[in-house]
Amino acid sequence: MSALRRDHAGLSRVLRVIDGLxxxxxxxxxxxxxxxxxxxxxxxxxxxxxxxxxxxxxFARIRLRRPALDESLGRISHEHESGEREIAALVEALTAIxxxxxxxxxxxxxxxxxxxxVRHARTHMRDExxxxxxxxxxxxxxxxxxxxxxxxGPQDPLANLAALAGAYPHLAEYLGLxxxxxxxxxxxxDGQDDVHRQLLALTDVYGSLLHEGFDLTRTNLRRLLAVxxxxxxxxxxxxxxxxxxxxxxxxxxxxxxxxxxxxxxxLLRWARLDPSR
Amino acid sequence: MVSWQTRTAKLLGRLTIRQALRRQxxxxxxxxxxxxxxxxxxxxxxxxxxxxxxxLSHCDGEWLTPTEGHSERVILHLPGGAFMxxxxxxxxxxxxxxxxxxxxxxxxVFYRLAPENPFPAGLDDCLEAYRQLLxxxxxxxxxxxxxxxxxxxxxxxxxLSARDQGLPLPAGAMLMSPAADLTDEYxxxxxxxxxxxxxxxxxxxxxxxxxxxxDGRTELASHPYxxxxxxxxxxxxxxxxxxxxxxxxxxxxxxCAERARAAGVSAEVEVWDRMPHGWQALSFAPESGRAIARxxxxxxxxxx
Numbered sequence: 001m002s003a004l005r006r007d008h009a010g011l012s013r014v015l016r017v018i019d020g021l022x023x024x025x026x027x028x029x030x031x032x033x034x035x036x037x038x039x040x041x042x043x044x045x046x047x048x049x050x051x052x053x054x055x056x057x058x059f060a061r062i063r064l065r066r067p068a069l070d071e072s073l074g075r076i077s078h079e080h081e082s083g084e085r086e087i088a089a090l091v092e093a094l095t096a097i098x099x100x101x102x103x104x105x106x107x108x109x110x111x112x113x114x115x116x117x118v119r120h121a122r123t124h125m126r127d128e129x130x131x132x133x134x135x136x137x138x139x140x141x142x143x144x145x146x147x148x149x150x151x152x153g154p155q156d157p158l159a160n161l162a163a164l165a166g167a168y169p170h171l172a173e174y175l176g177l178x179x180x181x182x183x184x185x186x187x188x189x190d191g192q193d194d195v196h197r198q199l200l201a202l203t204d205v206y207g208s209l210l211h212e213g214f215d216l217t218r219t220n221l222r223r224l225l226a227v228x229x230x231x232x233x234x235x236x237x238x239x240x241x242x243x244x245x246x247x248x249x250x251x252x253x254x255x256x257x258x259x260x261x262x263x264x265x266x267l268l269r270w271a272r273l274d275p276s277r
Numbered sequence: 278m279v280s281w282q283t284r285t286a287k288l289l290g291r292l293t294i295r296q297a298l299r300r301q302x303x304x305x306x307x308x309x310x311x312x313x314x315x316x317x318x319x320x321x322x323x324x325x326x327x328x329x330x331x332x333l334s335h336c337d338g339e340w341l342t343p344t345e346g347h348s349e350r351v352i353l354h355l356p357g358g359a360f361m362x363x364x365x366x367x368x369x370x371x372x373x374x375x376x377x378x379x380x381x382x383x384x385x386v387f388y389r390l391a392p393e394n395p396f397p398a399g400l401d402d403c404l405e406a407y408r409q410l411l412x413x414x415x416x417x418x419x420x421x422x423x424x425x426x427x428x429x430x431x432x433x434x435x436x437l438s439a440r441d442q443g444l445p446l447p448a449g450a451m452l453m454s455p456a457a458d459l460t461d462e463y464x465x466x467x468x469x470x471x472x473x474x475x476x477x478x479x480x481x482x483x484x485x486x487x488x489x490x491x492d493g494r495t496e497l498a499s500h501p502y503x504x505x506x507x508x509x510x511x512x513x514x515x516x517x518x519x520x521x522x523x524x525x526x527x528x529x530x531x532x533c534a535e536r537a538r539a540a541g542v543s544a545e546v547e548v549w550d551r552m553p554h555g556w557q558a559l560s561f562a563p564e565s566g567r568a569i570a571r572x573x574x575x576x577x578x579x580x581x
Contacts, residue, residue: 005581012574019571020547122570125577130346130380178538179531181522183279183550183564200291200473204299207292211300 001137003149004058007051008125010158014039015118017171020180022114029102033094036114038171040091042157045167048084050154055128056080057148058136065139072131079124086117194269198262205254216247279551282562287476287553295479302482304392304489308362318366319560325373332409333386335394336402339369341376341383349419350381350580351410353447355403355435357426357555359456360391360490367558368425371569374560375423375451378573384410388431395492400502403435411445420447421576425555426526429455433505433516433533440512449515449579451572453557457506457529459487459498467527474523477554506532511540517575518545519568521552547571 018039024032059073093110101107140148157164158175165172220243223236279287297310321327321341328340352375356368365387372383388402410420424432429452439446468480491497501508506529510516516537518530530546537544549556549564557568 002581009578009581012577016571016574019567019574119570122573126378126380129348134346134348178534178544179546179548181548181550182567183552197473203288203291204295204473207296208299210292211296 001133001145004051004054004133005129006159007047007054007156008129010156011043011047011051011121011125013158013175014042014171015121017174018114019118020182021174022111022118023183024181025111025114026103026107029099029107033102034170035174037091037094038168040087040094042168042171044084044087044091046154046157048080048087051156052080052084054148054153058140059132061140061144061148062132062136066135069132069135076124076128076132079120083117083121083124086113086120090114090117194266198258198266201262202255202258205258209251209254212247212250216243219243280563283552283556283559283564286556286559286562287551290477290553294477295475298479299481302485304361311358311362311364315364315366318364318370318558320366321369321373322377325376327369327373333402333405335398335405336389337387338406339385339387341369341373341385343376343380343382346380347376347382348380349416350379350421350576351415351419352376352379352381352383352421352423352576353403353407353410354383354385355388355422355424355428355431356385357424357428357453357456358390359486360396360399360427361486362390363387364558367555368428370560371425371558372423374569375572375576378569379421379576381421381576392489392492396490396494396497396503400431400434400438403431404438407435407439407447408444417445418448419580421449421451421580422447423451423453423572424455425453425558426456429453430457430459430505433457433508434502436513437501437505437508437510446512446514449517449575450513451575452516452518452530452533454520454524454526454554455505455518455529455533456526457504457533459490459504460507465528467529468525471523471525471527475525475554476523478525480525506536508536509540510537510542510544513537513540513542515543515575515579516545517547517572519547519549519557519572521550521554521556522548523551524554526554 018036021032021036021039025036056077059077063070063073090110090113093113097106097110102110157167161172161175164175220240223240227233227236293310293314297307324344326342326344328342329337330340332338352372354368354372354375356363356365358364369385372385375381376383384406386403386406388399388406390399407420407422411417422432422435424430432450432452433455436446436450472480487495487498491503497503499507510533516534518534520527520530527548534544534546549568552564552568556562557565557572559565
């Protein structure tokens with residue numbers, strides 16, 4: 001059983017690679033495509049060629065012991081076949097697609113198909129572990145396991161990165177990276193970055209005013225509830241008016257100050273007067 | 278491309294949590310506000326059972342168990358919240374989703390909070406929870422630590438402390454934007470470059486938080502159990518970091534991973550484009566589901 005679980009560990013690692021690179025396919029096809037092709041070929045040449053036959057032998061044994069599971073086991077075995085067909089189709093599509101098309105809609109569609117495959121593979125793996133692996137551990141004997149796990153069969157190439165580099169160089173190189181980036185690239189050009197930062201600053205200005213407004217409302221209510229007599233009311237009305245006017249002043253001055261500062265900074269930058277540019 | 282759900286959450290985070298952190302620090306008010314925000318997080322899904330039996334000396338804890346069955350894996354989860362507060366429902370939901378995706382049981386530890394219980398009370402509670410798992414016969418190879426923000430810091434500190442005490446170490450650790458450096462270098466690296474881009478956190482009161490967590494003993498800030506980034510990572514299990522590219526805590530993950538790799542420990546950092554602090558807990562956002570799926574992959578890798 002540990003051999004099958006180790007296979008799933010390897011599969012999970014490669015699914016993470018595929019999942020991370022599918023989004024980059026349209027943005028950086030030159031980098032993503034070779035790694036994705038290596039990863040998909042690895043799945044075909046190891047998982048579908050050796051791991052799934054092992055599992056199918058396992059399921060056949062479970063079927064003998066628990067005929068009630070026949071239908072679910074049939075479904076899982078069918079998923080092995082359909083998964084293999086889908087990966088083969090993805091490899092073919094990824095090889096055939098033009099580099100220019102990868103950056104456009106066809107590339108995005110292909111990335112969606114790859115993401116669908118990853119989602120399906122994760123669910124499939126989880127179903128196997130939840131339903132069948134747990135049952136097999138208690139139901140099967142050592143002799144059964146000896147027949148299921150071909151001890152002399154190939155081991156997962158992921159176990160040895162040096163060996164992996166021989167067969168799947170791009171995948172091995174990617175697995176050796178210490179940092180991976182998920183999602184699209186961050187904010188682009190300098191100018192865009194500037195505008196974005198200024199908009200964030202504006203959100204902070206309004207966020208701060210919003211909090212101040214809430215606090216002021218609370219304080220005003222507290223003051224009004226504490227009023228005792230006409231003199232107190234007059235004094236409270238005065239206090240509230242002064243604080244409200246101050247707050248109103250800030251509501252006008254702070255965004256205006258932001259607008260003036262931002263406008264000047266951007267003008268200077270666009271006019272290339274900023275020495276740091 | 279950042280989803281509209283995450284963009285909305287970022288805007289709300291910037292208008293609420295970030296502004297609250299920039300204003301005068303009032304722990305009581307902050308806890309009350311967080312309790313008010315908690316109602317927006319949904320309940321734990323029906324197929325995960327929550328057992329509130331604590332069994333810890335000084336703090337509460339919970340067991341989360343997938344009802345459809347579970348493997349021998351246990352995720353020991355340490356919530357975040359600047360060591361002083363926490364989103365209980367959000368952390369519970371995050372752990373429940375992790376348990377579902379990994380077919381594992383989850384142990385949620387509500388360690389004691391500062392300033393009432395300053396360092397090392399919280400770390401002691403986490404260590405007690407870890408020891409308890411070992412005492413209950415859970416194999417260390419089946420334990421995965423996880424933590425968000427301050428919880429990530431405690432997860433790292435727990436491993437350093439467990440190693441120093443000669444305890445067997447867990448199979449791996451999932452560290453979501455850990456706050457791993459409490460020294461006073463607040464103006465350097467991502468803490469400066471991302472200061473205005475971080476949608477949630479603000480370091481205006483970083484010094485105060487440090488003072489409260491350490492009860493004024495700021496000389497402890499460079500201790501590895503307080504700032505794990507200062508520690509020796511040798512002997513630790515594989516570490517998996519997830520962090521957003523615009524977070525002020527971005528460098529904490531990078532620096533920890535560098536130190537880990539220098540000590541021969543497997544450490545991987547995933548930098549997620551423009552994700553806000555703790556996005557893994559935003560169950561309504563697609564990026565959260567994807568992050569959980571990738572964390573689950575890591576669990577299967579280090580705990581087959």
